[in-house]
Amino acid sequence: MEGALIAFRLARYDKDRASGRVKCVVGPRTSSHVGRYVVRRRGRLDDVPHVRLIRGVVIVRTEDVGRVMSFLEGLGAEVHVRTVALTKEDREILRASRSVRGSA
Numbered sequence: 040m041e042g043a044l045i046a047f048r049l050a051r052y053d054k055d056r057a058s059g060r061v062k063c064v065v066g067p068r069t070s071s072h073v074g075r076y077v078v079r080r081r082g083r084l085d086d087v088p089h090v091r092l093i094r095g096v097v098i099v100r101t102e103d104v105g106r107v108m109s110f111l112e113g114l115g116a117e118v119h120v121r122t123v124a125l126t127k128e129d130r131e132i133l134r135a136s137r138s139v140r141g142s143a
Contacts, residue, residue, distance in 0.1 A: 042125045042133060043104045046096045047116040060114050065091060083110055088133045098123065100133050 047064075049057040066082030084091075087107060090098040099107055104120060111118050125133065 040125050040130050040133075041101055041122055042098045042129060043101050044092075044096065044098050044121045044123045045104070045107055045111070046119045046121075047111045048095055049114065049116050060116075061094065064111070064114070065097075088135055090129050090132050098125070098129055098133070 049060050062082065064083050066080050066085060068077060068079045070077045084097065084107070087099055087103045089103075089107075092098065097107075101122070108118055108120065
């Protein structure tokens with residue numbers, strides 16, 4: 040099974056606005072009481088099974104590439120896509136009906 044690695048960058052925004060746009064894509068994590076309570080809010084990628092490697096790099100199924108690219112390009116992101124061979128762990132995550140976060 041092949042997947043697609045999507046790397047994106049929001050270069051035309053300043054650091055604070057780019058950070059807000061990335062949070063819109065992947066969903067922000069917020070906390071209160073000095074990290075005692077942590078809540079993760081939904082992002083646009085939550086509707087697509089994906090593996091988040093690091094900031095701005097995700098692996099998705101090949102059939103979801105167009106959907107993810109159109110959203111990212113709508114934000115004005117610089118987007119790069121490559122076909123990759125998936126590991127066993129990646130295949131299990133992408134087969135799932137819901138999105139699961141990677142370690143990043």
